[in-house]
Amino acid sequence: xxxxxxxxxxxxxxxxxxxxxxxxxxxxxxxxxxxxxxxxxxxxxxxxxxxxxxxxxxxxxxxxxxxxxxxxxxxxxxxxxxxxxxxxxxxxxxxxxxxxxxxxxxxxxxxxxxxxxxxxxxxxxxxxxxxxxxxxxxxxxxxxxxxxxxxxxxxxxxxxxxxxxxxxxxxxxxxxxxxxxxxxxxxxxxxxxxxxxxxxxxxxxxxxxxxxxxxxxxxxxxxx
Numbered sequence: 001x002x003x004x005x006x007x008x009x010x011x012x013x014x015x016x017x018x019x020x021x022x023x024x025x026x027x028x029x030x031x032x033x034x035x036x037x038x039x040x041x042x043x044x045x046x047x048x049x050x051x052x053x054x055x056x057x058x059x060x061x062x063x064x065x066x067x068x069x070x071x072x073x074x075x076x077x078x079x080x081x082x083x084x085x086x087x088x089x090x091x092x093x094x095x096x097x098x099x100x101x102x103x104x105x106x107x108x109x110x111x112x113x114x115x116x117x118x119x120x121x122x123x124x125x126x127x128x129x130x131x132x133x134x135x136x137x138x139x140x141x142x143x144x145x146x147x148x149x150x151x152x153x154x155x156x157x158x159x160x161x162x163x164x165x166x167x168x169x170x171x172x173x174x175x176x177x178x179x180x181x182x183x184x185x186x187x188x189x190x191x192x193x194x195x196x197x198x199x200x201x202x203x204x205x206x207x208x209x210x211x212x213x214x215x216x217x218x219x220x221x222x223x224x
Contacts, residue, residue: 002119005031007039008054036060043069049119051078070097097196100124123198130165137203155189160217163205
């Protein structure tokens, strides 16, 4: 059973999301929050598999709540709920660690699928959206970039492909290896670089020169 916390300041939205998810059969809404402070408390208390987080809430907004949750639970899986896909706050949330976002008027099936994918740790962004996130991050004030010390050739290659927006399955197909192998390489590279999610990994791949401005990998495949 996938355990979910829903945070939104509108009671009707929370009720609708709860009914939708619980009707799926493999999900349970274990907590509902009407502001960011309550979302943080519920996330700490329930340790849910997924948090669905609105960004525009009273007392503590969603962006700050995401930072607080990830500060105490680095592995928390958070998906942003938003009214507008181009909301600048959405991109800020993705940069600090949210797995992806859902627009509130998306098809119901998309929300159910997104929660399942988030629970398994998958990124919920199309390549075009990832591109905008990376471009915004690169255009912002430069941050310290972790050096790729200790990464193997294969980890660097996989990191470059993550930076182009490919999913694990697509990377596996490109490299002719299993999806589990790709997950292992991605996880190892992220651990070595101290990264929380694939969005941060994609930004780093660009910053350290593994991907060019046209979102093409620049490293050659490892020999042998």
